[in-house]
Amino acid sequence: MTTARSKTKRVTGWAVALTGIVSCAALVGSSSEGHRSQPFPEDIPAARMVADPYSALNGIAVDPQSNLVVASDPNRKSLLFYDRSHNNNTGAQTVPMRQIIGPATYIGMVASVVVDSGRQEIYTANNDIEDTVVVMPYAAKGNAKPARVLSVPHQAWGLALGRSTDELAVTAEIFNAVVFYRREAKGVEAPVRVIRGPRTRLADPHGIYWDDANGEIGVASHGNFRGVLRNTGSGCSPAPGSVATAEESGEFRPPSIAIFSAKGKDDEKPLRVIEGDSTKLDWPMGIAEDSAHNTIAVSNNGDNSILIFDRRRGGNVPPLRVIHGDRTGINRPMGLAVDSQNGEIWISNYGDHTALAFDSGADGNVAPKRVLRSAPAGTPSPGFGNPMALAYDMKRDEILVPN
């Protein structure tokens, strides 16, 4: 949750607000009211606006064969393509090679992004009520139509491609599930299988990786859990006939990484689970396996770190390495990708408009090898991720904004 001062920068006119998000300007134009020469009395210009005019980087993927880094941008609703080897050491905004943006793209509040380097396709998950996975060809730019759009369950966040089974895996936060589709699924198509249930240990799942070499899938969970529990009557009165009535009930579970067989389904137990205080997991977001080092890398949003675990271990295990500290530049990390070919770990920072590349063996408080910037260095970020409620704190004259 973020809080922002209510007395903020005053915009110089309402037109400034309309230039903040290009795709939104198009929306206004499509309104039936967009061509009025005189405003109605209710068409009241905003006195102030707090918004980020720059792209905010969320998911990230890397393709070393094409020397490409792709990032999802839920703020301006776009996908950005960067030169993988570029290093922005000037503090200026990094000019992307191209950007996919506009109303035809179906790109909305996008989260994870994965690339299929062989087929030159990009997959991104719309996390909010769009409830879709959008597939774009590498060559797409501007207001491009997707190659495919697939309807998926609500709150899709993580994506992974299984080369061995030719499938797409999608995590669904609110349903504590991983949903699998044919890789080429499009439109309205039922999943081929689902991992879901109390034995799975999935609880508000986010990032997911697919380890084809070892036939495994790993899923990072935040721990928010909605289950179906029976009211035993302890502490409150059971409803009449409650023996047969199962009521939903939530609980907070520890954050975790659950590793399943790549062929897992239904209420299947994971092969092993990384969970417990020693793990240092704290809102684990993007996750990837590094086959060259037999490790799993996780962007740890809650404490601004990258955790590296032994891929083969489970339980309350400490990370092998932790990239953390003021020199790292890690700031609310979201996406994470591993480039085994070049020995690099990439993360996207939602806190400050950057994507960072670290050496795969990095440890401790180390500076990144390279930086990409979607805004000039030092540009503040409100950190909004579709703020759908507000409150006013009259004691502090602050606006409270949840994400």
Place this chain on the structure above:
Amino acid sequence: MAPTRVITGQGSKLGRTIHGLAYDPVHDEIVVPNALADAILVFRGSANGDEPPIRVIQGPCTKLVTPHSVSLDLEHGEILVASLTGKRINVFRWNASGDVAPVRMITGPQTELGHLVGIAVDPKRNLMAVANSEDILVFDRLADGNVAPRARIAGPKTGIIDEPWQMQFFKGKIFLAASNHLHVNLYSGVTLKESSKAVPDDPWLNPTLGFVGVWDITDNGDVPPRAMIRGPFSGLLHPVGLALNPTDGEIYVSDSVRNGILSYLVPDFFEPKDQTLSGSHHKE
């Protein structure tokens, strides 16, 4: 701009899908629902960083199901909670903690409760209202059980099309962020519905844009808003969040497409209901 402080991290017990919150100036507390953990979290008003809540309402006795929004009755010391999929309104004491039963719960077929994402309470008039699937439902504040709403504001004149979102009460007026995005859910949980045939259009591209609407608490039926903020000059596309600052005559609105917050200086919106409003629909 950057926020002045951020409550975040595992220790906060927040989820990253928070669709409601309220500030309690009497006790200096922030009340937040966590829909993904069926919980209500209460923080210190000055909470910052990875700070745990001072109270948590959660457990089978609470009967919380995907709680999405909250409203505070400061006069009677209650937290009102609207559930998204539970089709219910749970009421707790302001200092409730742990696995406690609600003091009242509105649920059942008579209630007409559906997809709830907004709730507001008017302790002076003993009324509450919810932003329902396509309408505003008004209940008696002390309603309990399977009770019918006393009023329903809905219909083409209201301008509400789909999923009205956050709402607030002030001196007998209902303030609503009417998003008018079109959310079509093709799945029931993770199961594709048999009725699903085609990928819907992007819900945020609905050409009928959203607005901020103001109704009187006594309105009922297909009633147009008594005041509005909408249109291209307003900058609103699909507004969802809404907070009031009557002292400064300001309304704060979050807009999903803009991924930002807009502030409107509309002191006349807060004036007694019998006075003319500058944004009156009836001036068209």
